[in-house]
Amino acid sequence: MRREELNARPRTQSSIAIRGADEAAWTLVNASPDILAQLHANPNLQPGRAYRDTGIRNIVLTDSQIDHTTGLLMLREATRPWPLWCTDSAFDDLTTANPILQVLQRYCGVDRRRIDVTGEWFAVEGSEDLRWQALTLPGKPPPYSSRTPQPGDVIGLLVEDVFTERRLCYAPGVASIDSWLFEVMCSSQCVLVDGTFWTDDELVRLGVSHKHAADMGHLSQTGGMIQWLDRLPVSTRRVLIHINNTNPILVEDSPERALLNSHNIEVAYDGMEIVL
Secondary structure, eight states, rough: OTTTTOOOOOOOOOOOOEOOOOOEEEEEEEEETTHHHHHHHGGOOOOOOSSSOOOOOEEEEEEOHHHHHHGGGGTTSSSOEEEEEEOHHHHHHHHTSOHHHHHHHHHTOOOEEOOOOTTOOOTTOOOOOEEEEEEEOOOOOOOOOOOOOTTTTEEEEEEEEETTOOOEEESOOSOOOOHHHHHHHHHHHHEEEOOOOTTTTTTHHHOOOOOOOOGGGGGOOIIHHHHHTTTTTTTTTEEEEETTOGGGGGGTTTTHHHHHHHHEEOOTTOOOOOOO
16 A cells, blocks of 8 residues: 555544534544644534634544544543543543543543443433434443453444434454344444444455454454345445445455455445435
8 A cells, every 4th residue: 555556545533423414513423533634624523613623512432442442632622522422331441541531631621422332312401303323332441451352342333313313333353243233233324333344354365463353343244244244125225434544345346345346345435425
């Protein structure tokens, strides 16, 4: 890639921003280490109404992993405490083993909002036309955490427009798919789902790590993800996100990408916009 010998485009780390009818009220879902570059590349998130300004009104976390939370430190100079939604287990990690939220309290502050893992819907500021629901997924605490696993360590999100009832299912970390999660995916007009690895042994085979995809809480494309996505309704838009830099689907003219194309599965890229 660095030698420009691949037909591929560089990508920043996985994160999305969601808004409802109010074009100036965005909710950031996961704050990646690349958040500053992502803000710079998306003018809608920098409305410039004041010397220091942002279109981000809320932050929602799906877990406490480093690649989803490090960017919070780059948002420390906000002009008000951040309304930050997370589960109890994520809050525990981010105030003890990796106390990012303790640091933020010394700067802009954090207005922590609790995500209920029992399936209660919640709403975020500025986007009352949307409602959100946590999807409790199998997973583990981050490697830096000494906690025992508990519900809420990894969640996905179901976001629904309360007027049109159109839905987005977002799940960047999926260890397995069961009938319950599949029903949620089937009820959604768009599914943004874990595309981290092509094969389960990808890292081991390349000598990058001794861990398999399953060890890290990811269902690989050849390990079952493609088959699950094939079973979704034809009208469902299916997009792979959170893609590791070892995954050959990043190469536009690779056999792996061609296979995904034949299954009507998209590969997310920086700046991708989805309208439901």
